[in-house]
Amino acid sequence: MASRKLEDLAPLFRARVAEWLADCHAESLEVLVYCTYRSHNEQADLYKIGRTVKGAGVTKTRPMGRKVTNAKPGQSAHQYGLAIDFVPMKNGKAMWGDAKAYDAAIALALERGMESLRPYELAHLQVAGFNWREHARKSA
Ligand SMILES: [Zn+2]
Numbered sequence: 001m002a003s004r005k006l007e008d009l010a011p012l013f014r015a016r017v018a019e020w021l022a023d024c025h026a027e028s029l030e031v032l033v034y035c036t037y038r039s040h041n042e043q044a045d046l047y048k049i050g051r052t053v054k055g056a057g058v059t060k061t062r063p064m065g066r067k068v069t070n071a072k073p074g075q076s077a078h079q080y081g082l083a084i085d086f087v088p089m090k091n092g093k094a095m096w097g098d099a100k101a102y103d104a105a106i107a108l109a110l111e112r113g114m115e116s117l118r119p120y121e122l123a124h125l126q127v128a129g130f131n132w133r134e135h136a137r138k139s140a
Contacts, residue, residue: 083126
């Protein structure tokens with residue numbers, strides 16, 4: 001299972017996420033971080049969805065369904081503790097379709113030195129300027 005613990009993030013990024021969570025709280029924006037760290041194998045499994053493993057949203061023109069990531073194993077900021085996935089919450093319910101709440105939370109994240117992958121991965125925030133090649137080399 002991928003982690004949702006903030007403790008599994010890289011320390012500097014974790015500090016930014018903590019500031020962002022405080023900002024959200026101050027604006028009465030409730031958010032849930034549901035993914036932080038992901039292993040190489042977990043990323044490999046996600047990459048298969050919509051490609052070699054059937055995903056959600058199957059149509060005639062999209063027989064394998066929707067892809068959920070463009071990052072191959074080694075290429076995701078989650079593998080280096082430099083990304084989170086989140087969902088806005090209201091009264092304890094996840095608001096996956098609440099574009100306004102996502103916009104507001106993302107705007108606060110940008111001010112804290114994070115970048116968004118919207119519209120492709122709306123839930124995803126990562127450290128600004130993330131370059132997987134640099135990190136893959138360091139951890140090799
Ligand atoms: Zn993500």
